[in-house]
Amino acid sequence: MTEEQMIAAAPEGCGECLPPNPVEGFLRSERMPHIWCPGCGIGTTVNCFARALLQAKLDLNKVAVVSGIGCTGRVAGYVNLDSFHTTHGRAIPFATGMKLANPELTVVVYSGDGDLISIGGNHFIHAARRNVDVKIICINNFTYGMTGGQLAPTTPVTAISSTTPYGCYEQPFNLPNLAESAGAVYVARWTTYHVRQLTHSIGEALRKKGFSFIEIVSQCPTLYERRNKIGDGLDMMEYFKESSVVKHGAPTREVGIGFQGPIVVGKFVDIERPTFLDLMDKQMTRTLDAHYTGSVVEQNVRG
Amino acid sequence: MLEEPASEAQVPHVQTVVKKVRGTIHVTQNRCKGCGFCIAFCPPKVLHFSDEFNSHGYRFPQLKNQNGCTGCDLCGLYCPDFAIYGVMQKQGKKQ
Ligand SMILES: Cc1ncc(C[n+]2csc(CCOP(=O)(O)OP(=O)(O)O)c2C)c(N)n1
Ligand code: SF4
Ligand code: SF4
């Protein structure tokens, strides 16, 4: 759908001169209200994603969203785009297959820290290493929300989770550092408080060629905040507002997050590197010369 | 729902100090889950919770009065439930 079609498909505003909600056509409105808890941050990120897509003026027929399992994994079911709700941890392999079979697509993986970095961690590092041209939006709420607030590989040291009732004592992953070390060409982090910056950053990632990673530090009032006596969604947003420091280009090894400590946000990495498909075509042409008839993709396109 | 225009009593009497309406909001009341983000992060702080409840038992945001909303749509960006958005209205519209 084009932006005009989306606006035409949106329901009427409540009379007079009000235009419809700019994101309405982007959502599967019949599924609203969504299942996310009051004050959960996931919906805010979807709002930013919708606006970034509209601003990017992409042909929405050529955008696909892939999610794994979890509260964040529900995003695929709420967006009015081609979307895939895959098995736990496997969003990136699905997305890789889609991108290789149809390189015209802009493929966005939208999932949680548990899904992408825990069970899906291996797929994450290898897709980054190969520079597969997919955009990863990772909602980091420091826990496994959907299953009851267990320890995630992102839970800060000393935080309480249902599986660490005496406090976490494991070193969590520093996600921007993990992404950069594995080979990502675009790495940024924002929180759900930074809606404008996040929208801008998603727009940049949509235009970027190669493995792009955006970590969105978000809140899970129901299972993380309550258990850690932080308060509700708004209390966590206030913490993000007070404790975030914008440092574009910060060395990613310095951006780890401690329990309720400072959060470094910004764009950390924006480099160029040939993608998996570029390298495959180059190598195959070098080896097979005229016998190489192009990637499977090009053959598909030619018919 | 749009609020009723401010009553006579709320509008200052001297015409020159009446601010022009520059923006307004639209709220889908039954989607709101009462998180308060829109109210907390509205730059000119022109929103407050309604006295009424929606069908799920939450209070929802309303404009305190028709003056002051810039239509910046920051409330729309923050809302996790797609329940509110702001729009700019034509400048120069008389109160
Ligand atoms: C193979 C498999 N193992 C475990 C689960 C249970 N499970 C469902 S969601 C989830 C973790 C989700 O955490 P995260 O990705 O952080 O998402 P959130 O719910 O916090 O958004 C787990 C372990 C599953 N569905 N499938
Ligand atoms: S459990 Fe946590 S992550 Fe899941 S919808 Fe509720 S607040 Fe959001
Ligand atoms: S549009 Fe802007 S000024 Fe108006 S209520 Fe929303 S946040 Fe406040």
Ligand code: SF4
């Ligand atoms: S941000 Fe949305 S859900 Fe939260 S109080 Fe405002 S309208 Fe309601």
